Amino acid sequence: MDIPPLAPAIPAPLIEVLGLTKLYGEFTAVKELSFAVRPGEVIGLVGPNGAGKTTTLRCLAGIIPPSRGAVKICGFDLSQAPIEAKRRLAFFPDEPRLFEYLTVEQHLAFTARIYGVADWKARSGPLLQELEIADKADKLPGELSRGMKQKLAIACGFLHAPEVIFLDEPLTGLDPIGIRRMKNSIFQRAQKGAAILISSHLLHLLQEVCSHVLILKQGEKVIDGTLEEVRQRYSEAGAADLEEVFFRATGESEAKT
Amino acid sequence: MIAQALFFYQFHSIKNRLTARVRRMKEPRYLFGAVAGAAYFYWFFFRNFNHGDGPMRRAFFGGDPEMLQGVYALILLAWVLLTWIFHRTRATLAFTESEVAFLFPAPVTREQLLHFKLLRSQFAILSSSLLMAFLRFGGSHFWISWLGWWIILATLNLHILGSSFAVTMLMDRGISNARRRIISLAVIVAAGAGLAWWLRNSFPAPPLVEPGADAATIFAHYVNYAVNSGPLPYLLFPFKLLSAPFLARNAGEFIAALPGALAIMGLHYLWVMRANVAFEEASVDAARRTAERVAAIRSGNWQAANPAKKPGRSPFRLDGAGFPAMALMWKNVIAASNMITIRFWIMLAWLTVVSGFIFRSQIHSGAALALTSMIGLLLGFSVAMGPSLLRNDFRQDLPAADLLKSFPLAGWEVALGEVLAPAAILTAAQWLLLILALVCCPGQWDKHALPLGTRVGCFVAAALVLPAVNFANLIIRNTAALFVPAWFQLGKDGPRGIENTGQQLILVLGQTLALALMLIVPAIAFAVVWFSTSLFVGPLIALALGGLAALAALGGEAALGLRLMGSMFERLDLSKEQFSAE
Numbered sequence: 044m045d046i047p048p049l050a051p052a053i054p055a056p057l058i059e060v061l062g063l064t065k066l067y068g069e070f071t072a073v074k075e076l077s078f079a080v081r082p083g084e085v086i087g088l089v090g091p092n093g094a095g096k097t098t099t100l101r102c103l104a105g106i107i108p109p110s111r112g113a114v115k116i117c118g119f120d121l122s123q124a125p126i127e128a129k130r131r132l133a134f135f136p137d138e139p140r141l142f143e144y145l146t147v148e149q150h151l152a153f154t155a156r157i158y159g160v161a162d163w164k165a166r167s168g169p170l171l172q173e174l175e176i177a178d179k180a181d182k183l184p185g186e187l188s189r190g191m192k193q194k195l196a197i198a199c200g201f202l203h204a205p206e207v208i209f210l211d212e213p214l215t216g217l218d219p220i221g222i223r224r225m226k227n228s229i230f231q232r233a234q235k236g237a238a239i240l241i242s243s244h245l246l247h248l249l250q251e252v253c254s255h256v257l258i259l260k261q262g263e264k265v266i267d268g269t270l271e272e273v274r275q276r277y278s279e280a281g282a283a284d285l286e287e288v289f290f291r292a293t294g295e296s297e298a299k300t
Numbered sequence: 301m302i303a304q305a306l307f308f309y310q311f312h313s314i315k316n317r318l319t320a321r322v323r324r325m326k327e328p329r330y331l332f333g334a335v336a337g338a339a340y341f342y343w344f345f346f347r348n349f350n351h352g353d354g355p356m357r358r359a360f361f362g363g364d365p366e367m368l369q370g371v372y373a374l375i376l377l378a379w380v381l382l383t384w385i386f387h388r389t390r391a392t393l394a395f396t397e398s399e400v401a402f403l404f405p406a407p408v409t410r411e412q413l414l415h416f417k418l419l420r421s422q423f424a425i426l427s428s429s430l431l432m433a434f435l436r437f438g439g440s441h442f443w444i445s446w447l448g449w450w451i452i453l454a455t456l457n458l459h460i461l462g463s464s465f466a467v468t469m470l471m472d473r474g475i476s477n478a479r480r481r482i483i484s485l486a487v488i489v490a491a492g493a494g495l496a497w498w499l500r501n502s503f504p505a506p507p508l509v510e511p512g513a514d515a516a517t518i519f520a521h522y523v524n525y526a527v528n529s530g531p532l533p534y535l536l537f538p539f540k541l542l543s544a545p546f547l548a549r550n551a552g553e554f555i556a557a558l559p560g561a562l563a564i565m566g567l568h569y570l571w572v573m574r575a576n577v578a579f580e581e582a583s584v585d586a587a588r589r590t591a592e593r594v595a596a597i598r599s600g601n602w603q604a605a606n607p608a609k610k611p612g613r614s615p616f617r618l619d620g621a622g623f624p625a626m627a628l629m630w631k632n633v634i635a636a637s638n639m640i641t642i643r644f645w646i647m648l649a650w651l652t653v654v655s656g657f658i659f660r661s662q663i664h665s666g667a668a669l670a671l672t673s674m675i676g677l678l679l680g681f682s683v684a685m686g687p688s689l690l691r692n693d694f695r696q697d698l699p700a701a702d703l704l705k706s707f708p709l710a711g712w713e714v715a716l717g718e719v720l721a722p723a724a725i726l727t728a729a730q731w732l733l734l735i736l737a738l739v740c741c742p743g744q745w746d747k748h749a750l751p752l753g754t755r756v757g758c759f760v761a762a763a764l765v766l767p768a769v770n771f772a773n774l775i776i777r778n779t780a781a782l783f784v785p786a787w788f789q790l791g792k793d794g795p796r797g798i799e800n801t802g803q804q805l806i807l808v809l810g811q812t813l814a815l816a817l818m819l820i821v822p823a824i825a826f827a828v829v830w831f832s833t834s835l836f837v838g839p840l841i842a843l844a845l846g847g848l849a850a851l852a853a854l855g856g857e858a859a860l861g862l863r864l865m866g867s868m869f870e871r872l873d874l875s876k877e878q879f880s881a882e
């Protein structure tokens with residue numbers, strides 16, 4: 044009797060969200076949101092303005108507490124073991140948050156101490172080279188362009204080699220070369236096994252870099268799955284690309300006819 | 301049509317702003333702030349509105365009217381001269397970025413834009429005049445004071461605008477700021493020298509005041525004579541015309557003084573309207589910079605609103621491994637080093653000199669005693685005001701709370717890291733002052749002997765207790781910032797006016813009360829240990845042991861406070877604040 048081959052083991056999710064709800068008084072910003080992201084997956088979080096994308100990201104990064112539900116990062120519950128969970132994640136807000144009085148190098152030294160990166164000097168060199176800001180080490184953020192600031196924030200975020208990465212509108216302010224490098228950087232980190240969640244309105248970007256997509260509307264999940272699954276779900280309605288899927292899923296009125 | 305549109309915009313902007321401020325009184329934090337602010341203003345300014353002359357009025361309006369006119373004219377002259385020296389940018393009119401976007405490309409003439417700007421500035425000028433009148437700052441009647449102030453401030457506003465146009469014209473003709481300043485200063489020095497020469501040759505010496513004589517009256521007569529003789533009356537004439545309505549004693553005098561003042565104002569108006577200077581480009585640039593500052597503050601990135609000018613030096617080498625809270629301290633020390641500028645040292649030197657004069661005039665027991673008292677005063681000042689001045693902690697970082705909360709640190713670690721830098725800087729400064737005090741302190745104080753053991757004991761006790769006091773003080777202030785973040789967080793974009801004044805008053809009172817309560821147990825511990833041990837050991841050891849006891853008690857309280865602050869930070873949900881603020 045032939046023994047059937049073993050199915051490849053499914054890796055445990057690095058991001059696990061169970062019934063996440065965020066309330067502001069009587070207003071529900073995010074409602075009963077559940078999903079999981081496994082190593083190597085890149086999930087795009089899309090939705091119209093006010094859908095709850097940024098609130099979701101801030102809850103997942105441990106910046107604001109959820110009203111209900113649980114978030115696990117690499118198996119650590121964000122409310123029970125926040126330090127262990129945060130040590131494994133990096134969050135990039137849409138506006139780079141930098142300290143105006145610290146130079147580029149001082150930002151890296153500061154971040155290294157916060158995350159306990161003993162060999163930060165060895166790590167920061169290649170990172171700064173990759174992001175093309177190695178010659179700006181002694182510059183203050185006020186002396187950098189918007190794109191350079193974004194790159195510095197990225198360098199700080201990647202310094203501790205996070206396993207989970209949250210990006211909120213990551214391409215804002217980047218030039219075409221910066222955009223390409225950012226995409227490559229996302230691919231590389233996903234290939235190395237990071238779980239990445241990107242919130243963006245740039246649907247063509249998500250279509251290029253994401254393996255999965257999650258569509259939110261008024262704080263509720265409309266659909267999630269691989270890009271192919273989501274496309275198939277709306278294929279009967281004639282949806283060919285993510286933009287079309289988005290319009291059909293959210294019921295917006297700009298769908299092609 | 302255009303004028304109507306601009307008036308419509310201005311009227312509705314003010315109306316909507318006031319409506320929004322009234323509407324937000326529904327929130328207790330604004331309501332309580334407004335009530336406390338109103339009580340403050342009533343108590344200090346308006347209470348005596350109909351009850352004769354207040355001290356301010358007596359001080360500034362109690363003298364001979366003719367002399368006062370000369371003095372006010374001199375002040376206005378000095379102000380105008382300084383305006384010419386200190387102008388350094390091209391002519392700009394303060395527009396918001398939205399106004400630039402709507403008005404600059406619109407079919408609006410330059411004159412209409414200027415009129416709009418002048419009309420808009422009237423709201424601020426009228427409010428300021430009203431406040432000055434309420435303060436009884438000059439004027440024999442309320443309405444005379446108000447209108448008098450309005451004429452002066454409106455004319456000075458026109459003068460600033462006109463002089464900025466003139467400076468721009470000079471810059472366009474290749475005359476740099478430095479050259480203009482040198483020329484202005486040379487003219488002023490030459491005029492001053494001429495005046496001094498005239499004074500020396502034709503002016504009588506100040507009269508000698510006999511004991512018992514009315515020195516103030518004699519001085520007033522002398523000043524009156526000085527400003528009304530020689531070349532000064534000609535120089536001061538336009539300024540006297542301007543201040544005459546404000547100094548009128550009744551309606552008749554006011555009406556009589558009005559044509560001259562309005563003529564000066566009218567000449568200024570013509571000067572501004574006729575000046576053919578392009579202000580648009582510089583105004584657009586200024587509007588952009590203002591918009592960037594406002595946007596930075598609104599997005600929580602308040603630091604971008606006041607970017608650092610040069611990189612601060614690392615206070616010590618920060619390795620990647622080690623206690624992570626030290627990173628926050630390291631960062632805040634760098635931020636503080638940016639704050640400690642030449643202006644800071646000038647302010648400190650000024651404070652020292654003023655304190656020195658005060659003490660020298662009151663204590664006649666020798667320079668050492670005066671100096672020790674002065675250092676004691678500075679120490680007291682550093683304890684009371686130091687934590688308010690050094691804000692490189694949560695009060696600085698609260699708008700960046702998103703970033704802090706994403707760090708893998710426990711709440712108490714973040715809290716500790718945040719308060720360490722100001723506590724360390726304050727303590728270092730206080731220890732320096734203590735060493736100075738120990739060196740200067742004489743062996744006798746007001747006929748009481750102060751042996752070396754007692755002096756060193758006091759020094760050791762203070763050196764032990766002060767870090768804990770600073771720490772406790774900073775914990776209170778930072779806990780307050782976390783408790784009512786909206787009162788701190790919104791910075792320059794936050795509530796202004798009466799609500800903000802009230803909020804700040806409530807905060808100061810609450811923080812002072814909390815510190816007083818925190819100091820009770822350590823004070824008792826100090827007294828008990830010092831008293832009981834002084835029966836057996838000398839003052840040095842007894843005071844040092846008392847200091848240690850106080851340190852232990854205050855340290856315990858501070859540790860509890862730190863835990864409380866840490867858990868408050870962990871629970872802090874700034875999105876709720878932002879949500880409720882919208």
